[in-house]
Amino acid sequence: LLPIYTAPDPLLKTISKPVEKVDAEIRKLIDDMFETMYAAPGIGLAAIQVGVQKRLLVIDVVGKGQEGEEPQPLALINPEITWVSDHDATYEEGCLSVPEHYADVVRPAEVEVSYLDIDGKQQTLRADGLLSTCVQHEMDHLDGILFLDHISALKRNMILRKLLKQKKLAS
Ligand SMILES: O=C(O)C[C@@H](Cc1ccccc1)[C@H](O)SCc1ccccc1
Numbered sequence: 001l002l003p004i005y006t007a008p009d010p011l012l013k014t015i016s017k018p019v020e021k022v023d024a025e026i027r028k029l030i031d032d033m034f035e036t037m038y039a040a041p042g043i044g045l046a047a048i049q050v051g052v053q054k055r056l057l058v059i060d061v062v063g064k065g066q067e068g069e070e071p072q073p074l075a076l077i078n079p080e081i082t083w084v085s086d087h088d089a090t091y092e093e094g095c096l097s098v099p100e101h102y103a104d105v106v107r108p109a110e111v112e113v114s115y116l117d118i119d120g121k122q123q124t125l126r127a128d129g130l131l132s133t134c135v136q137h138e139m140d141h142l143d144g145i146l147f148l149d150h151i152s153a154l155k156r157n158m159i160l161r162k163l164l165k166q167k168k169l170a171s
């Protein structure tokens with residue numbers, strides 16, 4: 001399992017760099033990220049959250065252990081949003097890098113994303129519902145943006161102060 005960095009941490013605010021080549025090393029990282037995400041548990045994980053400044057993320061909004069449903073693992077490399085819907089959707093988001101805090105975030109309800117898949121092939125994905133929210137949440141991570149950056153400064157600072165205190169107590 002890979003270590004998940006938590007806020008406040010300057011690393012989480014950095015802009016990740018495009019993946020040059022989808023090689024064995026990238027595929028190993030993606031496997032490790034899926035393992036780490038399922039263990040958390042989570043429905044998404046961006047490489048920066050495990051300290052790797054590369055533009056790649058893994059998602060599985062179905063997840064494991066759901067009775068009947070098959071997991072739907074998705075790895076997006078160098079993803080770019082190519083279209084957003086006119087209407088918005090609100091979701092109470094969490095984040096593995098902002099443990100135990102949740103807040104309502106408004107985002108476009110549907111998005112179209114162009115990306116490279118695990119075989120290095122260009123793909124296009126149209127997402128709505130939780131998948132749309134999750135894709136946008138993970139892609140924010142690639143630009144150093146946390147869901148906290150979409151809520152009021154008052155609430156964001158309260159949460160960051162609390163997380164910083166917990167880090168100090170833990171160290
Ligand atoms: O990026 C992360 O840290 C994983 C996020 C993914 C997420 C994206 C959008 C909305 C909610 C979550 C979560 O921590 S994964 C844990 C989780 C699972 C289901 C619903 C809410 C939170």
Ligand SMILES: [Zn+2]
Pocket residue numbers: 094095096097137138141
């Ligand atoms: Zn997150």
